[in-house]
Amino acid sequence: MSGLLLRALSRFMAKGNLVVLLPDGTRYELGDGSGPRVVLRIETAHAMRTMLADASLGFAENYMNGEISIEEGDILDLLQLAFINGNYEHATGPLAALKSGAAYLFRRLQQINTAGRSRANVHHHYDLSNEMYRLFLDPDMQYSCAYFEHPGQGLDEAQLAKKRHIAAKLRVQPGQSVLDIGSGWGGLGLYLARNLGASVQGVTLSDEQLAVARERAVGEGLDDLVRFDLRDYRSLDTRFDRIVSVGMFEHVGINHFASFFEKVAELLKDDGVMLLHTIGRSGPPAATDAFIRKHIFPGGYIPSMSEVLPVIERAGLVLTDVEILRFHYAQTLKAWRERFNAHREEVVALLDERFFRMWNLYLAGSEAAFRWGDLVVFQFQLAHAKNALPLTRDYIANEEEKLRQLENSESVRPPPGLNVAA
The missing domain is CATH 3.40.50.150 (Vaccinia Virus protein VP39)
Incomplete structure (x- = not known):
């Protein structure tokens, strides 16, 4: 599972300086080393699974629950990396891209605001x-x-x-x-x-x-x-x-x-x-x-x-x-x-x-x-x-x-x- 997540992040993180710390203690450095360093700690296997299933929502909810933390830098620094590297959901693979496309197609069902x-x-x-x-x-x-x-x-x-x-x-x-x-x-x-x-x-x-x-x-x-x-x-x-x-x-x-x-x-x-x-x-x-x-x-x-x-x-x-x-x-x-x-x-x-x-x-x-x-x-x-x-x-x-x-x-x-x- 950690290999799948790291491959997805590696495809996404072409620019910047991101260090990812996994639950088993392994450390990965991603990006081209430019800009300030951001250190992201993923605390649980559950966090990795949910991020693979839905990158954006998975990250957000695990951050909310304390299963992901930022040990160096700030949440805004991490988000800047996401923006300078392009669309996170599309970059993490075809399944995420498919979900994003489906969300667009079904957006009207989410906005029945009586x-x-x-x-x-x-x-x-x-x-x-x-x-x-x-x-x-x-x-x-x-x-x-x-x-x-x-x-x-x-x-x-x-x-x-x-x-x-x-x-x-x-x-x-x-x-x-x-x-x-x-x-x-x-x-x-x-x-x-x-x-x-x-x-x-x-x-x-x-x-x-x-x-x-x-x-x-x-x-x-x-x-x-x-x-x-x-x-x-x-x-x-x-x-x-x-x-x-x-x-x-x-x-x-x-x-x-x-x-x-x-x-x-x-x-x-x-x-x-x-x-x-x-x-x-x-x-x-x-x-x-x-x-x-x-x-x-x-x-x-x-x-x-x-x-x-x-x-x-x-x-x-x-x-x-x-x-x-x-x-x-x-x-x-x-x-x-x-x-x-x-x-x-x-x-x-x-x-x-x-x-x-x-x-x-x-x-x-x-x-x-x-x-x-x-x-x-x-x-x-x-x-x-x-x-x-x-x-x-x-x-x-x-x-x-x-x-x-x-x-x-x-x-x-x-x-x-x-x-x-x-």
């Missing part, structure tokens, strides 16, 4: 522990890609810049109604109400996020402007001046792309604007990684541009702008993982050691995919009318500058009597 299943999927990830999320997120609890305006900018400032950038693209006016699909812990909705006097309705499927968002709205005295509901966006029937969705589309699933954009078209006023911020692929479509699908984001799917644009067109919406954030999420994830690891003891106390190892792998793997793989972030700006926004993109920078001034002044309030969208 309202009930969507609620369960959200609960699996977002209702873990608000305290755990507070350990590594910024104070506003932004759990999506930050916007780094310049090198060296800190995470907290970059998350504020992200909200500012999105608000500028929406060009929200005081008193306008805004729908926030997947409103999380409420930060973006509160930002739009506080600084632009928007009337915001946020919808989420997370009980824990909802409780925090509502508490924050009351605490800031913005509950007359911002309403958060535990509700699926598909049940809404009110039209809005603006719609925003950040980090939610990844949970829609390819089966539901058409219904998502058809619902957006239905809810968006004729002169309205939508901003969709989502993880995407710069390459062709692919299946969701087995580890991510099973342990982190059940029902999740990251789309390619080619899968989204035709659906937008068929929904009758106009794509007025698209921006691709390439390395912003890699920087965000780096900051998150540094904070997460700095609070290891607290995470283990809240959950357990296996959870800590699982999430350390998730954060490192995600950073690696954005840094060396094909993951990026798309910001799609949509409208019904081509004239819904100014002719050039200059207005975005102008709006951002106005928002910088507003962030440091008293909140903008709408005319008396204006109610939150029903």
Whole structure:
């Protein structure tokens, strides 16, 4: 068995400097010796068997369970080796390649995200522990890609810049109604109400996020402007001046792309604007990684541009702008993982050691995919009318500058009597 595993790893590891220690004490050096050395210890025969059966998921689950450890280097260093050597699953043999192909063919069966299943999927990830999320997120609890305006900018400032950038693209006016699909812990909705006097309705499927968002709205005295509901966006029937969705589309699933954009078209006023911020692929479509699908984001799917644009067109919406954030999420994830690891003891106390190892792998793997793989972030700006926004993109920078001034002044309030969208 060890011979089979080593042959598979040898085919895969053409570059880099990897040392593998097996349960019987044997030591193998793989790669061309370039770069920093990574020492991987495989503790059990069970770990070897499961890695041969399914390289990606087998490694992930054995790492989570402590049957694989990294004695020199870091999990991110190991993942970098995987990316610079190409696709691990295809490189480890025809069986793994066959499994990968089958996963792509059957991906639709893994993403039947009905309202009930969507609620369960959200609960699996977002209702873990608000305290755990507070350990590594910024104070506003932004759990999506930050916007780094310049090198060296800190995470907290970059998350504020992200909200500012999105608000500028929406060009929200005081008193306008805004729908926030997947409103999380409420930060973006509160930002739009506080600084632009928007009337915001946020919808989420997370009980824990909802409780925090509502508490924050009351605490800031913005509950007359911002309403958060535990509700699926598909049940809404009110039209809005603006719609925003950040980090939610990844949970829609390819089966539901058409219904998502058809619902957006239905809810968006004729002169309205939508901003969709989502993880995407710069390459062709692919299946969701087995580890991510099973342990982190059940029902999740990251789309390619080619899968989204035709659906937008068929929904009758106009794509007025698209921006691709390439390395912003890699920087965000780096900051998150540094904070997460700095609070290891607290995470283990809240959950357990296996959870800590699982999430350390998730954060490192995600950073690696954005840094060396094909993951990026798309910001799609949509409208019904081509004239819904100014002719050039200059207005975005102008709006951002106005928002910088507003962030440091008293909140903008709408005319008396204006109610939150029903």
